[in-house]
Amino acid sequence: MQLLKNMSLALLMGLAATFSYAHGQIKHSKTTTVSIQGSTESCKAMIEKAGTQKKLSRLTWDAATQKAALVYNSHATSKDAVLKRVALAGFDNEGYNAPEETYRTLPATCWYKGAPEAMQPHAAHSETQQNDPSARSAEATAASALEPLYKAYFSINSALVQSDSKTVAQKAGELNGLVKAVKMGALNNDEHEVWMSVMNDLQKQAAALQSAGSIEKQRAAFAPLSGTVYKLIKASKLPYKVYYNHCPMYKGGANWLSNEQGIKNPYYGSKMMTCGSTRETLQ
Known part of the structure; x- marks a missing residue:
């Protein structure tokens, strides 16, 4: 219970810092909190890069809570647009799921839903598909x-x-x-x-x-x-x-x-x- 309280407090402090900074940088700013999946702190830079655009949006993600503080220019972009970019970077969130192809390319430290086992069948059958036209057709x-x-x-x-x-x-x-x-x-x-x-x-x-x-x-x-x-x-x-x-x-x-x-x-x-x-x- 105490750990949860500390995590919540840390998130609130992060939100306050982000909102204070971003409000001064982003016009027509609107603030919100969003849920974004990630496994460890090593994912933080990737998630924040995907959700941050100069003068349009700023995203600060917390690994412990899987929550992110988002400040964005409500006249020029939207929460939906930011979450789309985060999903395309490989991270499931409250609005969209990431493409499986992109998830496979994430560093192992960022595999928040386990190792991408779906890659193995593709590798195992690649030679068969090259030599067998019917196999290529079935794959297509x-x-x-x-x-x-x-x-x-x-x-x-x-x-x-x-x-x-x-x-x-x-x-x-x-x-x-x-x-x-x-x-x-x-x-x-x-x-x-x-x-x-x-x-x-x-x-x-x-x-x-x-x-x-x-x-x-x-x-x-x-x-x-x-x-x-x-x-x-x-x-x-x-x-x-x-x-x-x-x-x-x-x-x-x-x-x-x-x-x-x-x-x-x-x-x-x-x-x-x-x-x-x-x-x-x-x-």
Whole structure:
């Protein structure tokens, strides 16, 4: 109990010192305390470097409490932006988890959730993958942890093409669950950075599509969802081609993604099945 009191006192003293200094250096300053995971004092410099920007933010982390004092310019940045940078540096926090790839590169003294055992299977199978094309293909297929999410999106697209409102609602429910289940640490670095910027919008858009009643409302909800999924797919490593298509007629212009070549318009279905064109091919 006494140890906890001493730790709390030390944190409060650190907060006071940080706030006093940073307030004089940062305009429009706002102060808060955030939780950031790290194993030892040796992680301190890495965490603080990631969360500190000249004249924008200052982060002071305490290893004993796993808490950090944050002062930031509320007109130019945000707590969310700081926590994203800390996660990308390899440290889980109250807002975001670090990419597994980045965690593996941390010094052993900073492994706050144990040794990165996930590295071993990659090393063990590297020679097999080089010599066996089917093994490389299997590895590529599993490259993105977002693959189930993409499959659900493509199923929604197909149901809209068929004007099948019931299936759209069912697949939108699956998508909504998959979005909530995504493990940030399993994403590659590029996906991870995009995911942090779109995950809130994606969850709202999936929920909106799930609750949309008629096929017309479903199609209206599908348009912004497609824009968000496009950003993610561009950051993913997929073993197949994805076609980014454009319909000039629907509400002044709308886009969608398909894993099949050729135009099948989800916004009009059989009324104007081939209306549109492919703007970009992603892989």
